[in-house]
Amino acid sequence: MAIDVRVTANMQKHLGGAKSVAAEGANVRELLADIDAKFPGFHDMVMTEGEIHRFVNIYLNDEDIRFLDKLETQLKDGDTVSILPALAGGS
């Protein structure tokens, strides 16, 4: 079950430097735990107290997982998951 996990440039430096990370999991919760096992510290960038940060969105393909089954959203081989923290830059 290989899932392609896309991350922003700001997160890439904590995740090996590539635009995406290959990880595994039957659902989003397992997927995030798998990434954290490979890159300690990842968990705190995305989650707090068992929930996804309110300034971070996770998409399965093009759908926000908040409108699917949140952390229990099921994944299948070939899915793309995107992790998107809020950006505030404009100047």
Next chain:
Amino acid sequence: MLPRRKIDMPVTVYIPTPFRKLAGNQTYIKTEGDTVGQVLDTLGAEYPGLRHMIYDEKDQIPGHINIYVNNQEINSLQGKDTPVKDGDELAVIPAIAGGSDDAEDDRPRVGALTPEQVDRYSRHIIMPQVGPVGQRKLMESKVLIVGAGGLGGPVALYLALAGVGTIGIVEFDTVDLSNLQRQVLHQNNDVGKPKAVSARETINAYNPDVRVVLHESPLTSDNAMEIIPQYDIVVNGADNFTTRYLVNDAAYFAKKVLIDGAILLFDGQATVYVPGQGCYRCLFPAPPPPGMVPSCAEAGVLGALTGIMGSIQATETIKVILGVGEPLVNRLLMVDALSMEFRTVKLRRDPACPLCGDNPSIEGLIDYEGFCGSPFPGHGVEGALS
């Protein structure tokens, strides 16, 4: 004391059809004055009926009357103080009847395009999606740009080139040398100058027809609902979360479309919020605590990416004004400049949104000072927010 000039400048004033009966059925009247105000006063003294049309009871030129000097609208010059010289031609152009029935609306009315305008905007006008009607929509529209920096720069430039009639700029900062890596409104000689002033100079150098309105203070819960309702569309080029949530809330309350964009390093985000169809709080319910997401000043930003994202925001603004195509409504565009991949994800209105959800808890603008645990823009440490 300056020597008083003996001869006032003879100028010609064009009188449009609806006013001619008030001016002895003349199309052109020769008159005198050193400034637009003097010319109008001389004219009004001779034709009191005409004066009544040009000035309201407060002796101001009402919003539905535009005065042009040699095809340039005086609000983009020095207003009534605009100097005139021998041979200049003034035109008094009233709004065309019809359209909005809102008497309080001071929207600049655009009549037939002048030959110069037809030439200037010809590459737009020949497109069936624009045409002369669309061009006039652009010229009548009023767009507020929050921030005259990396995103606000290309937005302002392309809207000005397209002939957007009124561009408002919210900006209180001054130009810093480190801005010049990306901020196309400002140049070397502008370092130390207020960004708003520099922005207006650049915009009017590109297109003198644009009326540029400066709001030279930070956007706050006190002034946001005075400024935003004056415009048709709001474009977000803010550089901090505090202002982004404030702009979002104020645009929602004022029922204005918000063209949003944000950048960091090599990443860009853009979307269009239509009130009632989702907002920034639906997308990101809360800002990150300080330090979790770095600012451009802390992490950096690719200068050319601001050009990409700002141009996307300008494009979306023009589409919304023209009513063409499919703007980024209910879609979030994510741009990764490193891989040069553009992807869109769905953006939905969240029924639990505290602002635009089914049971909203936010009923007015919040006092945002310290909202993000960061100093308020304008009162903080320079560089911490920009």
